[in-house]
Amino acid sequence: MPPADPVVIxxxxxxxxxxxxxxxxxxSFDVDRSEVFGLLGxxxxxxxxxxxxxxxxxxxxxxxxxxxGIDVAREPRRVSRMxxxxxxxxxxxxxxxxxxxLRLFADLYECPARPEELxxxxxxxxxxxxxxxxxxxxxxxxxxxxxxxxxxxxxxxLDEPTSGLDPQARHSVWELVSRLRERGLxxxxxxxxxxxxxxxxxxxxxxxxxxxxxxxxxxxxxxxxIESGFRREVEPLPASLEDxxxxxxxxxxxxxx
Amino acid sequence: MVRWRPYRALTLAIxxxxxxxxxxxxxxxAALMLVLGGIKYLDSAQLSGPNLALADEASxxxxxxxxYALRSTPSLSLTETSAAxxxxxxxxxxxxxxxxxxxxxxxxxxxxxxxxxxVQLVYRAGGPGDRAAALVRAAVDRVDRQVQGAPPAxxxxxxxxxxxxxxxxxxxPGLLGFNVIQAGLVVAAGAFATYxxxxxxxxxxxxxxxxxxxxxxNATVNLLLGTVEVAVMLAVAGLLFRHRIDLGSMFAVxxxxxxxxLAAGFAISGWVRDAQxxxxxxxxxxxxxxxxGVLPAQFFPGPAAAAIRVLPISLVTHALHQLLQxxxxxxxxxxxxxxxxxxxxLLAAASRAFRWDPA
Numbered sequence: 001m002p003p004a005d006p007v008v009i010x011x012x013x014x015x016x017x018x019x020x021x022x023x024x025x026x027x028s029f030d031v032d033r034s035e036v037f038g039l040l041g042x043x044x045x046x047x048x049x050x051x052x053x054x055x056x057x058x059x060x061x062x063x064x065x066x067x068x069g070i071d072v073a074r075e076p077r078r079v080s081r082m083x084x085x086x087x088x089x090x091x092x093x094x095x096x097x098x099x100x101x102l103r104l105f106a107d108l109y110e111c112p113a114r115p116e117e118l119x120x121x122x123x124x125x126x127x128x129x130x131x132x133x134x135x136x137x138x139x140x141x142x143x144x145x146x147x148x149x150x151x152x153x154x155x156x157x158l159d160e161p162t163s164g165l166d167p168q169a170r171h172s173v174w175e176l177v178s179r180l181r182e183r184g185l186x187x188x189x190x191x192x193x194x195x196x197x198x199x200x201x202x203x204x205x206x207x208x209x210x211x212x213x214x215x216x217x218x219x220x221x222x223x224x225x226i227e228s229g230f231r232r233e234v235e236p237l238p239a240s241l242e243d244x245x246x247x248x249x250x251x252x253x254x255x256x257x
Numbered sequence: 258m259v260r261w262r263p264y265r266a267l268t269l270a271i272x273x274x275x276x277x278x279x280x281x282x283x284x285x286x287a288a289l290m291l292v293l294g295g296i297k298y299l300d301s302a303q304l305s306g307p308n309l310a311l312a313d314e315a316s317x318x319x320x321x322x323x324x325y326a327l328r329s330t331p332s333l334s335l336t337e338t339s340a341a342x343x344x345x346x347x348x349x350x351x352x353x354x355x356x357x358x359x360x361x362x363x364x365x366x367x368x369x370x371x372x373x374x375x376v377q378l379v380y381r382a383g384g385p386g387d388r389a390a391a392l393v394r395a396a397v398d399r400v401d402r403q404v405q406g407a408p409p410a411x412x413x414x415x416x417x418x419x420x421x422x423x424x425x426x427x428x429x430p431g432l433l434g435f436n437v438i439q440a441g442l443v444v445a446a447g448a449f450a451t452y453x454x455x456x457x458x459x460x461x462x463x464x465x466x467x468x469x470x471x472x473x474x475n476a477t478v479n480l481l482l483g484t485v486e487v488a489v490m491l492a493v494a495g496l497l498f499r500h501r502i503d504l505g506s507m508f509a510v511x512x513x514x515x516x517x518x519l520a521a522g523f524a525i526s527g528w529v530r531d532a533q534x535x536x537x538x539x540x541x542x543x544x545x546x547x548x549x550g551v552l553p554a555q556f557f558p559g560p561a562a563a564a565i566r567v568l569p570i571s572l573v574t575h576a577l578h579q580l581l582q583x584x585x586x587x588x589x590x591x592x593x594x595x596x597x598x599x600x601x602x603l604l605a606a607a608s609r610a611f612r613w614d615p616a
Binding site for chain 1: 260262263265266267270271273274277278452455456457459460461462463464465466
């Protein structure tokens with residue numbers, strides 16, 4: 001059962017330094033249930049540091065981070081049991097099938113195993129007897145999301161989930177993320193792809209040099225920019241090259257094996 | 258805190274993955290078993306050519322005939338010497354078999370019948386001496402038949418000695434030591450560094466389980482596979498070379514040594530976190546240890562020998578050598594205690610050094 005309070009993740013005045021370098025400088029935001037929240041920003045903006053602090057992988061140096069009302073700094077283990085995590089570099093134990101991996105993670109979380117349900121959700125039922133290394137990039141990301149859902153988390157944190165994927169695989173991950181939102185999960189994702197944030201996120205936070213410089217719905221941000229007098233010099237065409245590509249090659253996922 | 262369900266699941270998963278990769282898990286062990294077979298071959302095959310030390314104290318036509326017969330046996334090499342020297346050569350391991358033809362060999366009575374006489378054979382059991390003795394007995398029989406008809410008068414009497422050192426006594430402790438270093442130190446160091454660099458370790462970390470679960474699961478699988486390897490190697494050595502070696506005590510010593518090197522491997526994987534560097538560091542530690550382990554302590558100069566003597570590999574091989582020489586269990590108590598001390602120190606170091614992160 002998701003908590004009654006709509007706020008799942010709360011970050012207040014988070015700061016983090018590595019030596020003399022301030023990687024995160026007083027960032028605050030909330031993420032609600034059934035919301036996809038995007039963290040955007042150039043490399044080194046502090047996205048991964050914020051994500052890893054929520055995940056309990058990095059200690060909270062200053063500020064307050066809580067998940068479902070539980071303070072991450074005080075009870076990091078308890079928080080890690082209630083969140084789902086997809087790491088930027090996906091790696092699993094080799095020579096275990098997808099089915100075995102999902103059962104293993106259920107045992108690690110000490111919760112009921114439901115590999116069939118999760119593999120069906122991420123569209124990998126046919127591959128259940130394969131090893132993770134035999135999967136294509138997109139399939140591996142979807143497996144990673146299935147693993148992130150093993151413990152029935154209240155929130156899922158996805159670090160660049162579509163990086164390096166072809167357009168079809170990227171769209172399949174987007175569909176999956178939308179399904180997670182429909183299930184009532186709070187989804188936080190980092191991305192370099194602006195069109196991904198626009199298509200997927202209910203709200204986005206734009207970070208630069210460790211500071212939160214904008215936080216709103218993508219449409220609102222665009223409207224605010226237009227109201228400020230901004231105009232594109234070239235009128236955009238009603239279709240993009242990606243639309244051409246997808247209309248020619250279709251949206252169906254290509255399985256590599 | 259180690260919890261039963263995650264620990265059991267990780268242990269089974271790692272075991273399953275290891276068994277699905279038999280080349281990586283057992284390739285080295287298979288190579289060592291081949292070496293063991295090779296030692297048996299060298300020990301008994303014609304390659305080493307049983308070497309006879311022969312003393313002819315008779316110099317009768319019959320004795321000369323026997324010497325000629327032995328000289329013409331292609332797989333035997335013969336050195337003629339005195340009776341005392343022939344025995345010394347066997348004791349020193351320079352000859353496989355001493356053959357002493359007594360002065361009365363080929364002597365006849367008044368009716369020109371051969372008087373009974375026995376050729377004395379001295380050799381060590383379980384080595385090339387066995388085969389050489391059979392060849393000598395056959396030659397004596399032939400000479401007896403040629404010199405006269407029945408009843409036979411000339412025979413060979415054997416004196417089997419149980420002293421000295423065979424190839425297996427030199428190599429078995431070294432091979433067992435070699436295996437525990439490889440299966441413990443090198444494999445443990447490499448496995449964790451690979452988990453860490455690939456991110457698999459981090460993936461487990463975000464589930465919130467204590468690292469102890471993974472360390473213990475890995476150690477359990479390594480110990481399980483190691484137990485099977487050590488048991489197989491000892492059983493094969495027992496079958497090939499001896500009917501009676503104290504397998505129980507040898508097993509205990511080897512497994513304690515294994516635990517020590519496993520802990521050392523975990524400690525190295527904590528200090529050296531890079532998957533590319535960890536095996537190199539493990540090898541640079543293990544190769545000198547293997548060298549030390551295979552060579553007996555007397556090969557090293559005084560002060561070095563004392564230091565080397567307390568290294569875990571020397572404790573293991575020393576205790577194994579003692580047991581192979583027939584020493585009772587209590588003679589290796591000091592070695593076992595010192596090994597247990599190493600195990601405690603290295604396990605503590607490993608748990609301090611353990612890190613999830615690659616850098």
